[in-house]
Amino acid sequence: MSTQDENGQGHVETFDETEDIDEVVIIIDEDDNERPCVILAVIEHDNGQEYALLTPADDLDSDDEAEIELFILTIRTDENGDESFGFIEEEDEYQAVKKVFSTLMESD
Numbered sequence: 001m002s003t004q005d006e007n008g009q010g011h012v013e014t015f016d017e018t019e020d021i022d023e024v025v026i027i028i029d030e031d032d033n034e035r036p037c038v039i040l041a042v043i044e045h046d047n048g049q050e051y052a053l054l055t056p057a058d059d060l061d062s063d064d065e066a067e068i069e070l071f072i073l074t075i076r077t078d079e080n081g082d083e084s085f086g087f088i089e090e091e092d093e094y095q096a097v098k099k100v101f102s103t104l105m106e107s108d
Contacts, residue, residue, distance in 0.1 A: 024057050027071065027085060037071065043100055050075040051097045052085065072097055 027035045037054040044050050052073050059068035072094065073085040088094040 025054070025085075027054065027073075040070075041101065041104060042075070043097070043104070045093075045097055045100065047093075051088075051101075053101050054085075070101075072101060 024036045024038055027037050029035050036057040038057050038060055039052050039054055041053045042050060043053075052075055054071045054073065055068045059066075072088065074088055075083055076086050077083050088097065
């Protein structure tokens, strides 16, 4: 189940990387539009931070052969154990995580 946080980031009340790929979470983009997305993969990088690879749910439902849009976001946990998604601030960190996800996707 998903809701919107006060800060506008997508918030997931329960998060388990073994859940069905059909689980849809709501991400709020930079233009404040709600984007239903599916979590494709979750990794923990060498800094101990977890990252999620997401795609808009509509892209997976599409029958055409167009490329799908992908998002790489951090998974943040607050003091109450609630999890939310956030943007990766550092370019080096983003590139390193992107490389891990690319390798993971190529192996699948």
